[in-house]
Amino acid sequence: MGTKHYGVFSLILTSFVYFLVLLVNDGFMALDEYWVGITRYIPAQSSAITTLVAADDVKSPLQLLPMHAVAQAALGLGIVSPYWQYRSVIFVLGVLSIVLLIFGFLKYAKINNLKSEETNFLLFILTFYFAAPFALTRPMFESIAAPWLTLAAVMALRYDISEKLSDLLLGVFFVSVAFVLRQQLGFCALVFIILAVLKKNLKHVFLAGAFGVFLFVLSGIPDLYLRGQFHYSLLNLTIYNYEHGSDYGNRTVFFYPILIFVVAFIPFFIKKYPEHMLRDYFKKNRSLLMTLGLFVFLHSLFPQKWERFIISVIPILIFLVFPFLYYLHKNFKQHRVRLISLYTLNGFLFIVASFFPAQKNLIEMSLFLNDHSGIKNVYRVSNTPEWITEAFVLNKQFRFIDSNTSELDRIDWTDCSNAFVIGEAQQHDYKTIIGHLKLKAQFNVNLIEQLAFKLNPKNNIRRVRLSLYSGCDLI
Numbered sequence: 001m002g003t004k005h006y007g008v009f010s011l012i013l014t015s016f017v018y019f020l021v022l023l024v025n026d027g028f029m030a031l032d033e034y035w036v037g038i039t040r041y042i043p044a045q046s047s048a049i050t051t052l053v054a055a056d057d058v059k060s061p062l063q064l065l066p067m068h069a070v071a072q073a074a075l076g077l078g079i080v081s082p083y084w085q086y087r088s089v090i091f092v093l094g095v096l097s098i099v100l101l102i103f104g105f106l107k108y109a110k111i112n113n114l115k116s117e118e119t120n121f122l123l124f125i126l127t128f129y130f131a132a133p134f135a136l137t138r139p140m141f142e143s144i145a146a147p148w149l150t151l152a153a154v155m156a157l158r159y160d161i162s163e164k165l166s167d168l169l170l171g172v173f174f175v176s177v178a179f180v181l182r183q184q185l186g187f188c189a190l191v192f193i194i195l196a197v198l199k200k201n202l203k204h205v206f207l208a209g210a211f212g213v214f215l216f217v218l219s220g221i222p223d224l225y226l227r228g229q230f231h232y233s234l235l236n237l238t239i240y241n242y243e244h245g246s247d248y249g250n251r252t253v254f255f256y257p258i259l260i261f262v263v264a265f266i267p268f269f270i271k272k273y274p275e276h277m278l279r280d281y282f283k284k285n286r287s288l289l290m291t292l293g294l295f296v297f298l299h300s301l302f303p304q305k306w307e308r309f310i311i312s313v314i315p316i317l318i319f320l321v322f323p324f325l326y327y328l329h330k331n332f333k334q335h336r337v338r339l340i341s342l343y344t345l346n347g348f349l350f351i352v353a354s355f356f357p358a359q360k361n362l363i364e365m366s367l368f369l370n371d372h373s374g375i376k377n378v379y380r381v382s383n384t385p386e387w388i389t390e391a392f393v394l395n396k397q398f399r400f401i402d403s404n405t406s407e408l409d410r411i412d413w414t415d416c417s418n419a420f421v422i423g424e425a426q427q428h429d430y431k432t433i434i435g436h437l438k439l440k441a442q443f444n445v446n447l448i449e450q451l452a453f454k455l456n457p458k459n460n461i462r463r464v465r466l467s468l469y470s471g472c473d474l475i
Contacts, residue, residue: 007116010123014102017354021133022094026087027357027446030308033140034359034389041068041089042391043082044075050226053233059141060233061222062180066093067139083367083392086139093144094137100147101126101136101315107154108319111161112284121326125318130349131263132318135311142311145181148174149188149291150315156191156287163199168192168208176215178312183234185312186216187298191290250303256296259310264317268342269324271335281323288319356446361385361466364443365421366392368468375470376417379403381430384423385462408433413471423464425457437469 028034036059041047052064067089074088105126109119126132136143155171158164171192179186189212196204220231229235252258260266282289295313299305328335357363366389369375379401390396403411411418413436420437422430442465445453449463 007120010120011102014123014127015098017127018098018133018137021354022091022137024355025134025357026090026363027359029138029140029358033138037067037140038086039391040064041071042086043394044071044085047071058233058237060183061226062219063141066144082394086392089139090137093139097136097144097147101150104147104150104154104315108157111154111158118326121329122322125322125325128350129318130346130353131314133354135314141182142308145178145185146312146315148178148181149185149312152178152188153288153291153316156195156291160195160287165204165207168196168204169211172208172212173215176212176219180219182312183237184298188291188294190294191287194290195287251305253300255305256299256310259307260317263310264321265342268338269321273327277327285320288316292316352447358446358449361443361445362388363392365466366390368441369393369398373397374416375419377401379408379411379420381422382426384426385466405430413437416472416474418470420469421466423466425464427467434469437471439467440470441468
């Protein structure tokens with residue numbers, strides 16, 4: 001039975017789960033996603049193409065154009081709330097990612113002549129793998145580039161079988177789009193040169209290289225126009241990573257292999273497999289392994305290594321673990337304990353990551369202050385919160401004021417323009433002051449953030465429940 005008979009139910013289920021995550025999860029993952037992303041295109045009212053990147057930015061204008069375009073379209077449709085402009089960006093780009101990912105996975109299934117039950121199982125992994133629905137639907141560079149790198153990897157897989165020039169050039173195009181959205185992924189384009197060399201097809205080597213160079217030149221023009229230098233952002237990124245990468249930590253060169261070993265649940269797949277299965281696996285998947293290897297190699301060169309970078313290769317990791325998981329699942333009785341343990345762990349992480357928004361406290365406090373413009377002075381202690389998502393406040397009226405016990409005692413709390421926000425970690429130290437005030441709102445964090453704070457309070461100070469108090473009855 002061919003892949004044309006794949007279950008409609010699987011497609012509906014995948015789409016439903018991803019759409020549900022888009023609707024209920026407004027969280028964002030990384031600080032860069034906010035400061036070098038969201039603040040550039042939200043609020044749409046104050047965003048412009050010419051100000052998407054600053055003079056010293058390592059980001060390309062092209063990376064932010066998709067988010068900017070959707071935010072501007074939302075404003076044009078009458079959505080004036082910055083928060084709902086942001087939600088529009090999540091939804092539109094998330095839907096595009098879902099469509100591209102499903103298309104890529106079905107192409108992968110067709111190339112490998114998967115049976116309908118195999119295709120369904122592959123889609124189930126995409127649907128329920130804990131790191132996929134949330135991570136692949138965020139408006140962050142790693143996320144929106146992931147489907148294009150996936151399509152490039154699928155084309156590399158097909159070219160390795162077909163040796164067709166059309167597959168080669170399509171793959172170069174897809175990886176070039178991924179490069180535009182996240183420059184580091186451009187290094188993975190070498191897989192097409194390597195494959196053509198292995199096939200001793202010098203014509204394909206030349207054509208792939210020439211087409212890649214053409215697309216590279218094309219992608220450098222916006223920098224030339226907006227910043228006065230060809231591929232300014234790429235040059236700046238390279239220099240910045242070389243000079244300042246260690247400022248963000250200096251993790252071991254084995255960081256990404258170890259991270260992949262963990263997030264792909266490799267320990268659950270360690271067992272003896274039929275010899276022919278492993279032989280066929282490496283032969284069929286060498287292009288995928290090359291793509292992953294190029295990704296790991298480049299990212300291991302720099303001292304700063306962040307977990308979120310791995311998002312771009314999540315679909316490729318799914319392709320690579322699929323044969324082993326399907327083999328185990330077909331022999332469920334023999335591997336019952338192994339699989340139940342894997343599904344339980346993944347299921348728990350899937351629920352938490354997909355349906356418990358990250359940075360929820362910062363977002364909710366911003367929305368509260370946006371709706372209560374009468375609050376002008378927000379007193380805080382211990383620099384908590386250090387910041388909130390002020391981009392979601394259309395006309396900012398408030399300011400944070402760092403304070404202490406003696407200063408707080410002198411504040412006129414009956415004045416409705418004054419409010420006091422405090423993190424859960426400091427509440428006990430200020431219970432006397434809180435006792436004279438009224439709790440107006442609480443801004444919670446998700447389960448993972450609660451755990452992160454308990455395990456490492458010093459480095460997770462923003463991941464705490466925030467409580468806002470006032471002596472005013474009108475708030």
